[in-house]
Amino acid sequence: MSAKPPLLEVKDLAVSYGSLRAVKGISLEVHEGEIVTLMGANGAGKSSILSALSGLTPFQGTVRFDGQDLRRVPADRIVALGMAHVPEGRGIFGDLTVRENLRLATWIRHDREGIRADTERVLDRFPRLRDRLEQPGGTLSGGEQQMLAVARALMSRAKLLLLDEPSMGLSPVLVREIFGILQEINRQGVTLLLVEQNANMALRIASRGYVLETGQVAFSGASGDLRSDPRVRKAYLGG
Amino acid sequence: MVYFLQQTLNALQLGSLYALIALGYTMVYGILRLINFAHGDLFMVGAFAAFGIAAWLGWPFVPTLLLSMAAVAALGVLIERLAYKPLRQAPKMSAVITALGVGIFLEHLMLVFNPYPRHMPELMPVHLWTVGRLSLSSHQVLIIGLSLVLMLILDWVVMRTKLGLAMRAIAWNGRIVPLMGVPVNRVISATFAMGAALGAAAGTLYAMAYPVIDPYMGVLVGWKAFIAAVVGGIGNVRGAVLGGFILAGVEIGVAAFLPTTYRDFISFGLLLVLLVVRPHGLLGRPRLEKV
Amino acid sequence: MKMRWMIGVLLLAGFALSWAVPHFGWLDPYILLVLMYLGINIILTASLNLVNGYMGEFSVGHAGFMAVGAYVSSVLTVNLFPVTGAVFLFPVAVVGGGLAASLAGLLVSIPSFRTRGDYLAIVTLAFGMIVKSALENIESVGGPRGFMGMEQLTTLPWVYVWVVVTIWILRNLVFSKYGRGMAAIREDEVACDLCGVHTRRVKISAFVVSAFFAGVAGGLYAHVLQFINPRMFDILKSTEILIMVYLGGMASLGGSILGASIYTIAMELLREQGAWRMVLMPLLLILLMLFRPRGLFGLREFPWLVPLRDLVLLRPVKKQKEKTHVPAGS
Numbered sequence: 001m002s003a004k005p006p007l008l009e010v011k012d013l014a015v016s017y018g019s020l021r022a023v024k025g026i027s028l029e030v031h032e033g034e035i036v037t038l039m040g041a042n043g044a045g046k047s048s049i050l051s052a053l054s055g056l057t058p059f060q061g062t063v064r065f066d067g068q069d070l071r072r073v074p075a076d077r078i079v080a081l082g083m084a085h086v087p088e089g090r091g092i093f094g095d096l097t098v099r100e101n102l103r104l105a106t107w108i109r110h111d112r113e114g115i116r117a118d119t120e121r122v123l124d125r126f127p128r129l130r131d132r133l134e135q136p137g138g139t140l141s142g143g144e145q146q147m148l149a150v151a152r153a154l155m156s157r158a159k160l161l162l163l164d165e166p167s168m169g170l171s172p173v174l175v176r177e178i179f180g181i182l183q184e185i186n187r188q189g190v191t192l193l194l195v196e197q198n199a200n201m202a203l204r205i206a207s208r209g210y211v212l213e214t215g216q217v218a219f220s221g222a223s224g225d226l227r228s229d230p231r232v233r234k235a236y237l238g239g
Numbered sequence: 240m241v242y243f244l245q246q247t248l249n250a251l252q253l254g255s256l257y258a259l260i261a262l263g264y265t266m267v268y269g270i271l272r273l274i275n276f277a278h279g280d281l282f283m284v285g286a287f288a289a290f291g292i293a294a295w296l297g298w299p300f301v302p303t304l305l306l307s308m309a310a311v312a313a314l315g316v317l318i319e320r321l322a323y324k325p326l327r328q329a330p331k332m333s334a335v336i337t338a339l340g341v342g343i344f345l346e347h348l349m350l351v352f353n354p355y356p357r358h359m360p361e362l363m364p365v366h367l368w369t370v371g372r373l374s375l376s377s378h379q380v381l382i383i384g385l386s387l388v389l390m391l392i393l394d395w396v397v398m399r400t401k402l403g404l405a406m407r408a409i410a411w412n413g414r415i416v417p418l419m420g421v422p423v424n425r426v427i428s429a430t431f432a433m434g435a436a437l438g439a440a441a442g443t444l445y446a447m448a449y450p451v452i453d454p455y456m457g458v459l460v461g462w463k464a465f466i467a468a469v470v471g472g473i474g475n476v477r478g479a480v481l482g483g484f485i486l487a488g489v490e491i492g493v494a495a496f497l498p499t500t501y502r503d504f505i506s507f508g509l510l511l512v513l514l515v516v517r518p519h520g521l522l523g524r525p526r527l528e529k530v
Numbered sequence: 531m532k533m534r535w536m537i538g539v540l541l542l543a544g545f546a547l548s549w550a551v552p553h554f555g556w557l558d559p560y561i562l563l564v565l566m567y568l569g570i571n572i573i574l575t576a577s578l579n580l581v582n583g584y585m586g587e588f589s590v591g592h593a594g595f596m597a598v599g600a601y602v603s604s605v606l607t608v609n610l611f612p613v614t615g616a617v618f619l620f621p622v623a624v625v626g627g628g629l630a631a632s633l634a635g636l637l638v639s640i641p642s643f644r645t646r647g648d649y650l651a652i653v654t655l656a657f658g659m660i661v662k663s664a665l666e667n668i669e670s671v672g673g674p675r676g677f678m679g680m681e682q683l684t685t686l687p688w689v690y691v692w693v694v695v696t697i698w699i700l701r702n703l704v705f706s707k708y709g710r711g712m713a714a715i716r717e718d719e720v721a722c723d724l725c726g727v728h729t730r731r732v733k734i735s736a737f738v739v740s741a742f743f744a745g746v747a748g749g750l751y752a753h754v755l756q757f758i759n760p761r762m763f764d765i766l767k768s769t770e771i772l773i774m775v776y777l778g779g780m781a782s783l784g785g786s787i788l789g790a791s792i793y794t795i796a797m798e799l800l801r802e803q804g805a806w807r808m809v810l811m812p813l814l815l816i817l818l819m820l821f822r823p824r825g826l827f828g829l830r831e832f833p834w835l836v837p838l839r840d841l842v843l844l845r846p847v848k849k850q851k852e853k854t855h856v857p858a859g860s
Binding site for chain 3: 268272274322325326329330331332333334335336337339340341342343344346347348350351354458462466469473498500501503504507508510511514515518
């Protein structure tokens, strides 16, 4: 890796809900331009890590993003710093139309022209959303909602996208389509931190990965190494 | 026929006031799922603020209205910050009880300083137009017209601006709204401010139309407006307006045929029947209870 | 545990005292009056706690049930019962008021099958308003002017007996199968339904019993004051009862006794403050909600209010908890 400091640096991150410790001191880093994946079974603490990073859940430990300490920074300020979180279950506002969902994500921006241009760009990337522009988000199919969620995250001009299980509940064809788009977004300079249960797909596009077990990093490494690691193969890749 | 038209005018006037107050209930409910039982008393404070400005500063109508709206908006935000915000994670009953408490507090604090009803000075001369046997006062025109303008502005804010988008998004799923870069607390404050300002506008207009005001005036009118919000589907802005006019229509209609003491009986009865038949109001949608 | 029989002795002694105090004029009549209001408030608070605390619903119309009880019992003693027998028929009148109120409670419980939370709160609120405006329209009971002519039949021993009966019956209900059903509804109604709790029957019983005692309290109240009007039973009265419930604590009979006592005495002490009294009262409530949202005694109970078998059941659970805590902590 280059000498540049990582875009995201997490040290000894711990998250607790009451007496339940969901994340027990994990450390990881994400460098600019990378796709990094976090894998693990249900309850391994993946989603808790993402909500801590994006400021939704209080945490212990240190998180540095783009050179800034994120302790006590509220979630809406973190978005302004350039981190966007596509939450579990997509988080589409069903009452708002597709256009309104996109517009809401530009809350922090005030450049009218830039917003218009970005809307066009995003709609070019997801042509299906263009057809549904005035439809309430709640009427979209699962795949379309996932596309809208990613599109919305792009509208805030994020440097780093946190994606929580983008493949959940989607057909294999759609998953492939979405992952293709994610790769393309990455090629244009957006860094991705991808939480997935579908380790197969995740490792195919990621450069590195971390495997979580019960709130801790069990092992980590380059995607190629992880794919050939017998432990990973056994647990996540179906033998 | 003339009688009918006259009553329709009266219903429109009363309905505009109900609708303005109902909007405050429905906006706060939509965003926080909190029945802000103190809202009727904000309407009362609005009337007294207008009274104070008019009686002691002698200001004319427009600045009186604006200052009253601004003062009550500030009060609404203050109440939210001090009394409701600390309870956002607490059981919902705590917040509802607190709201009841805030209402009683406002009523009786006002009562300490105004033990007797006050007479509102005239903010502008009243013109009376008569067409045949139908009479129309300039106050009626003002109340109906201004209420409509305020409602249209609010509808525009909620449906067309980013602030409105954020409000509707919070109503849908508040937890993830910060991920859009939206400062949720500021949006909630803005909601309280707008609701309170509309309540104050209703209070000012009400005091002009019915110029004897007292600290308990917000109780019954507030509950009525609350019914209007529920009838329309609480949480739904257009529903609140619809509910306001329906309730006023029913009340004026009842008063035309029965002694006025039956009015409250009928309007609350209407509420009960509606709740049984359509538990989520006319324009409201049921929300699925999460299992 | 062996001291249980002491409770009976104390109750009897209390009854003797409640008779002796007014009989021998040991206390100022004003203090006697306050004591009677205190007892009535305990009945109101404990009965509302059944629905709001134990079952976790939000009823805002308790004063409505109280009004039904007050009017029905007053009409019974004034218009229907012979003047000479009024003293002996008084308990019948109070029970009659309670039964009428529980009929109203039955009506209100029906919408509770379908809605809950805010909407049920609105239903109970509307119920309270309807009772008030209905009474205002019934000329035979005085309409808005109110109803009078009752003798002061409520005495301290009567209040005492009714408080004991209320607490005893509520205690038995709360610790019965129905009580556990109520707690289940409070925690999770859907799951509770799925697990075979007959939620409808539980809800009906809670509303009917709660309304019954509110009606009893109303009957006692009317016969202390000897004058009632519809405005006495408005939303402010309901709010007052709510305050006592939440002051004492949800789902706790001990809390209700405590809450009603503290509130009644505090309001009397504040009486000198005049208009400021009703400013301070809600302020205290708000502070309470902010700093102690469960109330003073929420979800706890005095051991002497818990039936023996439940006390026995509680013990081993406590020990087990301690045991499991040790390995978890190490």
